Amino acid sequence: MISSKTPNDSLTNMTEIVLPNDTNTLNNLMGGRLLHWMDIASAIAAQKHSNCIVVTAAVDSVSFKEPIKLGDVVNIKAWVTRAFKSSMEVFIEVWAENIPRGEKIKCNDAYYTFVALDSRNKPVAVPELLPQTAEEIEKFDGALRRRQLRLVMASKIKPEDAVELKNLFVK
Numbered sequence: 001m002i003s004s005k006t007p008n009d010s011l012t013n014m015t016e017i018v019l020p021n022d023t024n025t026l027n028n029l030m031g032g033r034l035l036h037w038m039d040i041a042s043a044i045a046a047q048k049h050s051n052c053i054v055v056t057a058a059v060d061s062v063s064f065k066e067p068i069k070l071g072d073v074v075n076i077k078a079w080v081t082r083a084f085k086s087s088m089e090v091f092i093e094v095w096a097e098n099i100p101r102g103e104k105i106k107c108n109d110a111y112y113t114f115v116a117l118d119s120r121n122k123p124v125a126v127p128e129l130l131p132q133t134a135e136e137i138e139k140f141d142g143a144l145r146r147r148q149l150r151l152v153m154a155s156k157i158k159p160e161d162a163v164e165l166k167n168l169f170v171k
Helices: 031-050 134-153 163-169
Strands: 012-017 053-064 073-083 087-098 103-117
Touching (some): 031 053, 073 134, 087 134, 103 134
Antiparallel strands (some): 087 103
C-alpha cells in the first residue's frame, strides 16, 4: 500500500535571478522562461510527492499579473494540491523581489498536472494527499472540478459526465 502524504511534503521553493539573457526588449522576464522555471519547480514538487519520475500532462490557469523586471529575484513556490490515480495537480505561486528597493510582489500563479511513471514509462499509482489547512482543503476540493474541466476541454469526458462541475450550476 502507498502511504499518504501532506501538501507540505511536496513543498518546493526555487529561486532565480532575471539576467539580460532572460528578458525581452522591454527588460521584462520572457513568459516562456518563466513557464520553464515554473515547470521545473512543479515537477520537483510532483516528484517529492510520488517518489517517481514525472512528466507534465497539462498546464492551465496561468495568470501573468505583473511584469518581472531585469535584476529581480524570482521566488517560485510549488506544492501538490491533489493526487488522483497516477496524476497530481500542482499549484505554483511566483513572487518577484526587487532587493535594493525592498519590494516583493506576487506576479503569477498556475496549475500544472503531472503523471508519475514507473521504470517502463507507464503510469503508476501515487500516494493519497491529505490536506491539513483551510487553504489546502480549498485547493484539494477545487482540484476535482479543475480536473473535470481539463478533461472536458480535451474531449476526454463528456460535459454531462463532469458531475462536480455540474454541481456548481445545478441545485
